Amino acid sequence: MDLQLAEQKINEIRSLLNQYGYEYYVLDHPTVPDAEYDKLMQELLVLEEKFPELKTPDSPSIRVGGTVLDLFEKVEHRTPMLSLGNAFNEQDLRDFDRRVRQAAGEAVSYVCELKIDGLAVSLRYEEGLFVQGATRGDGTIGEDITANLKTIKSIPLRLRENVSLEVRGEAYMPKRSFEALNKAREERGEELFANPRNAAAGSLRQLDPKIAASRKLDVFLYGIGNTGASGVISHSEGLNYLDHLGFKTNKERKTCATIDDVISYVNGWVEKRPHLPYEIDGIVIKVDSLQQQEELGTTAKSPRWAIAYKFPAEEVITTLLDIELSV
Numbered sequence: 001m002d003l004q005l006a007e008q009k010i011n012e013i014r015s016l017l018n019q020y021g022y023e024y025y026v027l028d029h030p031t032v033p034d035a036e037y038d039k040l041m042q043e044l045l046v047l048e049e050k051f052p053e054l055k056t057p058d059s060p061s062i063r064v065g066g067t068v069l070d071l072f073e074k075v076e077h078r079t080p081m082l083s084l085g086n087a088f089n090e091q092d093l094r095d096f097d098r099r100v101r102q103a104a105g106e107a108v109s110y111v112c113e114l115k116i117d118g119l120a121v122s123l124r125y126e127e128g129l130f131v132q133g134a135t136r137g138d139g140t141i142g143e144d145i146t147a148n149l150k151t152i153k154s155i156p157l158r159l160r161e162n163v164s165l166e167v168r169g170e171a172y173m174p175k176r177s178f179e180a181l182n183k184a185r186e187e188r189g190e191e192l193f194a195n196p197r198n199a200a201a202g203s204l205r206q207l208d209p210k211i212a213a214s215r216k217l218d219v220f221l222y223g224i225g226n227t228g229a230s231g232v233i234s235h236s237e238g239l240n241y242l243d244h245l246g247f248k249t250n251k252e253r254k255t256c257a258t259i260d261d262v263i264s265y266v267n268g269w270v271e272k273r274p275h276l277p278y279e280i281d282g283i284v285i286k287v288d289s290l291q292q293q294e295e296l297g298t299t300a301k302s303p304r305w306a307i308a309y310k311f312p313a314e315e316v317i318t319t320l321l322d323i324e325l326s327v
């Protein structure tokens with residue numbers, strides 16, 4: 001096969017893999033069986049092996065993992081990655097609402113999101129191309145884990161529009177991947193991961209991207225960082241804009257006009273939580289208007305326009321029950 005024919009074939013396979021990957025991993029709506037995806041990936045790998053000059057940074061072949069790194073480079077976040085203040089009960093939520101309404105001086109509506117229990121990551125895109133991904137680190141300096149993030153199939157290597165922006169999200173390990181991973185480790189007599197969050201963090205800190213690729217990680221994006229998207233004036237519109245660009249966002253989000261609606265959303269998820277295919281440790285409540293977010297601003301550590309309601313830790317309840325039952 002000559003170079004020109006190879007290039008045509010490679011481009012054909014890449015666009016099929018990108019489309020199938022988007023349907024399967026972002027929309028959760030596959031149109032072809034896995035075997036078809038894997039067959040095409042194999043064909044691409046063989047062609048890129050034979051014609052290395054045709055490799056590109058956004059080729060889906062990178063999903064299987066590239067070369068092993070010696071270390072992770074440091075990355076300075078253009079906008080610091082802050083952490084959320086916590087609320088532990090209804091009164092904390094009402095106090096948050098009162099503080100926000102006093103400062104905003106007008107009506108405020110909120111967006112409620114499930115709080116995914118994973119690892120915060122920041123993804124930078126230049127003209128639509130995924131160029132760098134980093135951990136939160138200390139909020140200002142994180143670790144460059146681009147190679148590992150490229151193995152997460154729900155992270156687009158190229159956006160559906162050639163925009164330059166930074167997005168924030170949570171990388172996580174689905175419960176089924178976690179159970180399968182620990183089962184395999186148990187069979188090999190290896191130490192088990194305590195929970196999906198630790199497993200996700202451990203997987204993204206592997207210097208060998210092939211290991212990260214084998215861990216079946218996923219991601220939900222929840223914010224647009226420094227370069228706010230054009231024309232977007234609310235957080236909920238921002239999330240829809242992320243969907244439009246080809247990102248995976250969590251569909252359980254809900255806009256709430258009052259803190260009472262927020263509280264019933266939170267209570268609703270207390271019992272639905274165990275049925276989710278991923279772990280959450282609470283609900284994040286954010287002021288929807290970006291202008292009001294701007295007015296409220298941030299402290300050195302946390303935004304004043306968002307709060308995390310934390311579910312009571314399950315294991316503590318189980319232990320207390322065990323103690324009661326055992327006496």
Ligand SMILES: NC(=O)c1cc2c(=O)c3cc(F)ccc3oc2nc1N
Nearest residue numbers: 082083084113114115116170222284
């Ligand atoms: N784990 C999460 O599912 C999640 C986490 C955060 C944050 O950590 C977070 C931190 C900020 F400084 C501002 C907004 C945020 O929004 C967030 N939204 C979410 N859905």
